[in-house]
Amino acid sequence: MRPGFVLDVDERTPPLLVHQGEGFRLEKFPLGTRVVYPPESLPGLPDVDGAIDHALESPENSEPLRALMRPGMKLTIAFDDLSIPLPQMRRPDVRQRIIEKVLTIAADVGVDDVKIIVANALHRRMTGAEIERIVGERVFRSFWPNDLYNHDAEDRDNLLHMGLTEAGEDVEINRRAAESDLIVYVNVNLVAMDGGHKSVAIGLASYNSLRHHHNSHTMVHSRSFMDHTKSAMHSSTWRMGRLLADQVKIFTVETTLNNSPFPEKYAFLTKREWEWSLKDQASAYGMSRAVAAMPKQARRKLFQSVVADYAVTGVHAGETEAVHVKTLENVHRQQLVEVQGQSDVLVVGLPYLSPYNVNSVLNPILAMCLGLGYFFNMYRGRPLVRKGGAMILYHPVTWEFSQLHHPSYVDFFEEVLAESTDPATIEATFEKQYATDPWYTHLYRTSHAYHGVHPFYMWYWGSHGLDHLGDVIWVGGDRRTCARMGFRSASTLADALEMASGTVGTSPSMTYLHSPPHAIADVR
Amino acid sequence: MARLSGSTGPGGVGLRDVAQGWRWGGRTLVPGSAEPHRVPSPPREFTTSWARTPAARATRSAAQAYALAPLMRSQLSMSVYGAEALTELPGPAVFVANHSSHLDAPLLLCALPPSLRERTAVTAAADYFFGSMWRAVSTALVFGTVPIERRGGAPSTTPVDLLADGWNLVIFPEGTRSADGMVGRFRFGAAQLALTQGVPIIPVGIRGSYAAMPRGRSWPKPGRPPVTIRFGRPLQPRPGDDLRELTGRTSDAVSRLLDEDATTWWDSVRRPADTSGAAGTPLSGTLEGLPGTPGTGAAGIARWRRVWAATEPAEPSGPRSPWD
Numbered sequence: 001m002r003p004g005f006v007l008d009v010d011e012r013t014p015p016l017l018v019h020q021g022e023g024f025r026l027e028k029f030p031l032g033t034r035v036v037y038p039p040e041s042l043p044g045l046p047d048v049d050g051a052i053d054h055a056l057e058s059p060e061n062s063e064p065l066r067a068l069m070r071p072g073m074k075l076t077i078a079f080d081d082l083s084i085p086l087p088q089m090r091r092p093d094v095r096q097r098i099i100e101k102v103l104t105i106a107a108d109v110g111v112d113d114v115k116i117i118v119a120n121a122l123h124r125r126m127t128g129a130e131i132e133r134i135v136g137e138r139v140f141r142s143f144w145p146n147d148l149y150n151h152d153a154e155d156r157d158n159l160l161h162m163g164l165t166e167a168g169e170d171v172e173i174n175r176r177a178a179e180s181d182l183i184v185y186v187n188v189n190l191v192a193m194d195g196g197h198k199s200v201a202i203g204l205a206s207y208n209s210l211r212h213h214h215n216s217h218t219m220v221h222s223r224s225f226m227d228h229t230k231s232a233m234h235s236s237t238w239r240m241g242r243l244l245a246d247q248v249k250i251f252t253v254e255t256t257l258n259n260s261p262f263p264e265k266y267a268f269l270t271k272r273e274w275e276w277s278l279k280d281q282a283s284a285y286g287m288s289r290a291v292a293a294m295p296k297q298a299r300r301k302l303f304q305s306v307v308a309d310y311a312v313t314g315v316h317a318g319e320t321e322a323v324h325v326k327t328l329e330n331v332h333r334q335q336l337v338e339v340q341g342q343s344d345v346l347v348v349g350l351p352y353l354s355p356y357n358v359n360s361v362l363n364p365i366l367a368m369c370l371g372l373g374y375f376f377n378m379y380r381g382r383p384l385v386r387k388g389g390a391m392i393l394y395h396p397v398t399w400e401f402s403q404l405h406h407p408s409y410v411d412f413f414e415e416v417l418a419e420s421t422d423p424a425t426i427e428a429t430f431e432k433q434y435a436t437d438p439w440y441t442h443l444y445r446t447s448h449a450y451h452g453v454h455p456f457y458m459w460y461w462g463s464h465g466l467d468h469l470g471d472v473i474w475v476g477g478d479r480r481t482c483a484r485m486g487f488r489s490a491s492t493l494a495d496a497l498e499m500a501s502g503t504v505g506t507s508p509s510m511t512y513l514h515s516p517p518h519a520i521a522d523v524r
Numbered sequence: 525m526a527r528l529s530g531s532t533g534p535g536g537v538g539l540r541d542v543a544q545g546w547r548w549g550g551r552t553l554v555p556g557s558a559e560p561h562r563v564p565s566p567p568r569e570f571t572t573s574w575a576r577t578p579a580a581r582a583t584r585s586a587a588q589a590y591a592l593a594p595l596m597r598s599q600l601s602m603s604v605y606g607a608e609a610l611t612e613l614p615g616p617a618v619f620v621a622n623h624s625s626h627l628d629a630p631l632l633l634c635a636l637p638p639s640l641r642e643r644t645a646v647t648a649a650a651d652y653f654f655g656s657m658w659r660a661v662s663t664a665l666v667f668g669t670v671p672i673e674r675r676g677g678a679p680s681t682t683p684v685d686l687l688a689d690g691w692n693l694v695i696f697p698e699g700t701r702s703a704d705g706m707v708g709r710f711r712f713g714a715a716q717l718a719l720t721q722g723v724p725i726i727p728v729g730i731r732g733s734y735a736a737m738p739r740g741r742s743w744p745k746p747g748r749p750p751v752t753i754r755f756g757r758p759l760q761p762r763p764g765d766d767l768r769e770l771t772g773r774t775s776d777a778v779s780r781l782l783d784e785d786a787t788t789w790w791d792s793v794r795r796p797a798d799t800s801g802a803a804g805t806p807l808s809g810t811l812e813g814l815p816g817t818p819g820t821g822a823a824g825i826a827r828w829r830r831v832w833a834a835t836e837p838a839e840p841s842g843p844r845s846p847w848d
Contacts, residue, residue, distance in 0.1 A: 002561050002563070003561075005557075005558070005560075005561050006557070007555055007557050007558055008555070008556070008557040009555070010555050010556050010557070012553045012554065012555045012556065013555040014553070015541045023536060024536075024537070025536055025537060025541070026537050026538075026541035026542070028541075272558065274553060274554050274555060274558065275563070281542050284537050284542065285537050285539065285542045287537075288536045288537035289536070289537070291536075292536050
């Protein structure tokens with residue numbers, strides 16, 4: 001396994017792969033561009049089931065799971081929803097393996113009262129098929145639908161206010177979980193942002209609780225989301241998590257994955273371009289042409305059906321904070337790349353998928369969140385781009401929404417962004433109205449829609465990026481859509497650099513974050 | 525600072541994009557900054573025995589006599605000295621020359637008497653000349669090249685087998701073309717072959733090829749620049765010779781030939797050889813008197829001066845034109 005590194009584009013550098021929504025391109029970057037390559041994929045654990053057993057029997061800073069169980073107790077198992085990992089992993093999902101082990105112990109001990117809850121917070125309810133894919137047929141058949149269900153953040157009767165943190169933040173989570181004798185949380189820690197106290201304190205929370213950290217002020221002071229010690233959002237979540245841990249016994253199981261987001265047949269998407277074989281070259285050309293010739297629906301189906309070759313690199317269980325330290329070590333081992341200094345321009349290619357459009361469309365707001373919220377924040381220390389610099393993103397940003405999954409996004413885009421793109425302004429003016437809109441609430445609770453306030457959170461997610469950057473330009477982006485979001489679009493990289501020259505000059509330093517696979521830049 | 529070198533095309537992956545990254549023949553072009561992260565490729569020796577079959581030898585003889593030699597003489601003013609003594613060689617030998625240009629191998633081959641040339645193979649860097657199929661096949665056919673590993677790894681048995689089979693070998697012991705025209709440090713491979721196989725080393729000084737076609741050029745400079753190929757007397761391995769000693773003698777002999785070409789044989793034998801002399805003009809010429817010369821190496825001399833000396837036009841060797 002080779003570590004990540006920073007490539008300096010020279011005359012020998014071939015055109016480099018850039019993701020661009022449901023497609024990709026090869027881009028000839030200017031000489032001198034720095035390219036951040038993630039470390040190669042770590043080998044997976046040879047015996048995942050053995051590692052799970054070991055983690056449950058010898059947990060971090062906690063008694064073994066079996067010792068925490070007794071007959072007659074209330075056991076709640078919560079797990080991360082389909083927003084991670086991306087793309088979905090091969091079956092069996094590691095969450096299935098862990099939940100089956102936990103249930104086996106519970107059955108041995110004689111625990112009857114078991115509920116399994118999808119920790120989807122304000123995300124859309126998962127369908128039965130989607131849940132079954134994560135937990136496996138055996139668990140699904142035993143528990144669905146009465147004892148295996150989605151968390152409902154709007155079910156007032158089934159939420160419990162646990163108190164206020166020292167900063168005055170409401171801590172309100174799922175009543176069943178709060179009143180349990182033991183919560184076992186099963187997580188997939190795809191990037192450093194996930195996991196820790198974020199799992200229970202966000203995954204099972206209500207809007208009343210989430211609003212304390214999912215707001216423009218907190219988000220702009222989260223630098224970055226990938227470093228929980230420097231993230232205001234995580235600090236708030238940690239306060240809430242500690243309050244919860246004082247009142248409820250939480251047994252956290254965290255897992256980490258390697259850097260194989262694509263299956264073997266798409267190997268060229270993860271290989272370094274100068275090492276592409278003839279087969280890789282032919283695959284890249286063939287797939288690109290085929291994708292371009294496909295009808296839109298077929299293309300979307302093709303991309304959404306991609307199943308990653310992720311392998312499990314670590315399983316740790318026990319007390320939340322002790323576990324998360326181990327988890328982050330694994331994540332950093334897989335994703336951290338040392339980068340010297342910032343640059344004037346950051347270039348990223350946005351893929352077809354974000355945590356919020358699994359089996360759906362990446363609408364413009366999600367594209368903005370993916371670019372300025374996630375990719376921009378893939379750093380530790382300092383952003384890859386200097387304050388006032390420019391960010392160039394590749395994505396078509398088509399004016400397209402899923403009415404099923406993102407109904408409030410449509411109105412947010414048409415109504416709110418037409419008024420203002422400033423996160424603080426739209427928060428003050430519009431958030432309450434969307435968060436309490438009965439129709440959006442109804443769709444969230446009964447259909448498969450994201451909560452009414454969710455597009456606001458997506459926009460806040462980019463607050464730090466919006467505050468930090470002097471210019472945001474989308475290569476290949478729909479002009480009308482970009483303009484609505486307050487951005488500009490360019491046809492080519494050359495045009496984008498020309499447009500950015502007013503901000504960063506005519507010979508800027510550039511960094512291209514070659515991701516996915518995931519890379520966290522440790523900017524010195 | 526980044527500099528945009530070209531326009532970008534439309535979205536997707538076009539044929540032109542693919543072609544820019546395509547490794548024709550499988551040779552991998554690795555960006556400089558990615559070199560430390562390269563995966564070592566498994567050893568794979570390109571078989572060249574087919575290039576020594578009668579048919580291939582006949583093709584090569586014809587190509588060298590009727591295409592390569594006329595081409596060389598049309599582009600360069602070639603002078604060859606000392607080749608007449610080579611016909612008296614009793615058996616195979618190792619030709620060791622300084623190396624500063626891709627012209628060196630064809631020049632040396634063209635300078636050899638035909639009887640020797642047709643049983644002479646040129647050792648060539650496996651990673652460069654045998655990295656792609658088309659390059660490997662064409663050089664093996666036209667120059668009779670055989671691969672040698674210059675970056676470590678398992679040594680090939682081909683050179684030993686060739687000498688045992690009565691073939692002569694051409695070796696450039698610096699391992700790569702000189703970047704500034706100076707003669708670099710000789711590696712031990714040639715001396716080892718001579719010692720283990722008991723064959724003589726023929727030192728060869730090639731002067732002017734750097735000036736005619738240095739690194740970065742793919743065709744000689746116009747104006748038929750002069751080049752000289754000067755063969756020395758065979759160096760027989762002596763009893764008790766070790767690798768280092770024989771390599772030192774070889775290196776001295778090559779430097780002396782270059783010196784001889786720039787001055788006279790008498791001057792060169794009276795002067796202690798300098799192993800770091802310039803291939804174009806020896807240290808004892810242009811760079812004499814500078815710090816570190818002669819005999820103490822040219823490391824302290826500015827690079828531009830070494831290049832300057834190496835590319836200094838040679839004196840015309842033919843009779844003076846009555847019109848000058």
